[in-house]
Amino acid sequence: MKKSALLLLLFSLGFIFQAAAQCKTVVYGNVGVSNVNISISNSSHGTSTDAWGQYALILHDCTKPVYLRYSCIGYQDTVVSLSSQQLQRDSVNISFRMRKQKYNLQEVTVTTKQKLYGNRYYFMDFEVFDNTICILAACPNKNRRCLILADEALQGHDTIPLPAHIKPERVMRDCMCNCQLIANDSVYEIDPKTQPHKLTAVEKSHYFRTMSDCLFATDTHVYFKEKGMQGYFTSFYRVDRETKKPQQLFLNDVTDNIRKYWDEMTFFMKYWSPTSHGAPPGVWSQYIKNQWFRTSDAELRLADDNLYYFDQSLGYIQHYDLNINKIDSCAIQYPFMEGWKHTLYQDIAQNRFYTFIKSQIYEINPTSGSIIAKAKLTPSLYPKIIIHDGQLFLLKKTHDSSGEGKTLIERRKL
Numbered sequence: 266m267k268k269s270a271l272l273l274l275l276f277s278l279g280f281i282f283q284a285a286a287q288c289k290t291v292v293y294g295n296v297g298v299s300n301v302n303i304s305i306s307n308s309s310h311g312t313s314t315d316a317w318g319q320y321a322l323i324l325h326d327c328t329k330p331v332y333l334r335y336s337c338i339g340y341q342d343t344v345v346s347l348s349s350q351q352l353q354r355d356s357v358n359i360s361f362r363m364r365k366q367k368y369n370l371q372e373v374t375v376t377t378k379q380k381l382y383g384n385r386y387y388f389m390d391f392e393v394f395d396n397t398i399c400i401l402a403a404c405p406n407k408n409r410r411c412l413i414l415a416d417e418a419l420q421g422h423d424t425i426p427l428p429a430h431i432k433p434e435r436v437m438r439d440c441m442c443n444c445q446l447i448a449n450d451s452v453y454e455i456d457p458k459t460q461p462h463k464l465t466a467v468e469k470s471h472y473f474r475t476m477s478d479c480l481f482a483t484d485t486h487v488y489f490k491e492k493g494m495q496g497y498f499t500s501f502y503r504v505d506r507e508t509k510k511p512q513q514l515f516l517n518d519v520t521d522n523i524r525k526y527w528d529e530m531t532f533f534m535k536y537w538s539p540t541s542h543g544a545p546p547g548v549w550s551q552y553i554k555n556q557w558f559r560t561s562d563a564e565l566r567l568a569d570d571n572l573y574y575f576d577q578s579l580g581y582i583q584h585y586d587l588n589i590n591k592i593d594s595c596a597i598q599y600p601f602m603e604g605w606k607h608t609l610y611q612d613i614a615q616n617r618f619y620t621f622i623k624s625q626i627y628e629i630n631p632t633s634g635s636i637i638a639k640a641k642l643t644p645s646l647y648p649k650i651i652i653h654d655g656q657l658f659l660l661k662k663t664h665d666s667s668g669e670g671k672t673l674i675e676r677r678k679l
Contacts, residue, residue, distance in 0.1 A: 290352045293321040294360035298337055300463045301363060302428070306332040306344075327352040333359070336428040338455070338462040340365055386413065388672035390435040391660055392444065393653045399444060399457050400674060401436040412436075414457055417654065419676055425455075425462050440479040440487075481567045483587060486512075488565065494520050496560035501574070514589065517563035519578050529553055564609050568616035573631045575609060582631050595634040608644075614654040626657075626679070639679045655679050
């Protein structure tokens, strides 16, 4: 008898658990705005509204309360709680109007035509897209991020508040000329020019595994740069958009520097001692890597439907058309000195190339290899430098007398 009662109890419990497992509730409604993200707190499950602001979301667990977060760029986040009693229904309607987020643009002031100061905003990073300066900023409470849009004269004209849970650290222009916001775990693509502003998220490590080697794209090909052998070997190739077939373009192989580096370090360690007056091994190792035995140093750039291959290691520039027919080549005439960081800047709007040598910026003529001094500038003072349409755009970070961090975007004509 006891055994039968126990079996009956277990059968009843199993029926109850099965019924609970099969419990489903459909939450639906209209919030009046398209592309609103609706997510379950502490879960990756969610959906988004359609062009008319409508949505539907299936909840599979009806045994405990659920918190739904409604978020959209330009609107305040809204959190709605559903009790376990409400979730016993087959469907629950939640409809309301999203409230617009209000930001005071007067907190971003322009003191001159050449500098844009963040008064209460803290400028973290910026990028240039066509004629729009897109500035990533921390909002006054430091817990929110926003994008400030300005024109080339540094006149702020719009602010895009970001949802509270999205906290990017930098903004990046990718090889497809799209605006990417880089956060801790995710990368968000946004088009600052379209309304409403929709965020498309992808997992960060996956994004950089896929896109980190991508240089640029044309109508027919996507171009890549891949490094190996601790950076002493670089391969440039392209992939046909239609056939997906790769084509090898250039190789920059300086792997012989690995052997030279170890020979030099072996000789150095043989005669170095703690009482000697020479540099310690760590300092000497870093110095000879940076100055004598550099890693692969080459760049491939696109300008006016032409390819320019800069081989800094061998000291020449090669010019090709998009069919990889060689047009001409020239020797690099700018000096190879210790103050030169080998950094190549490109003005995409005017298709010009620049480099820094100590505190001077030079324009490079890619068909002759010659250089022309353009302006004096100490690049180490600026965390971000962009050259666009014949102008320098600089991010500068300072501190006031109280030690509080201040930021500004500065513009200089070349």
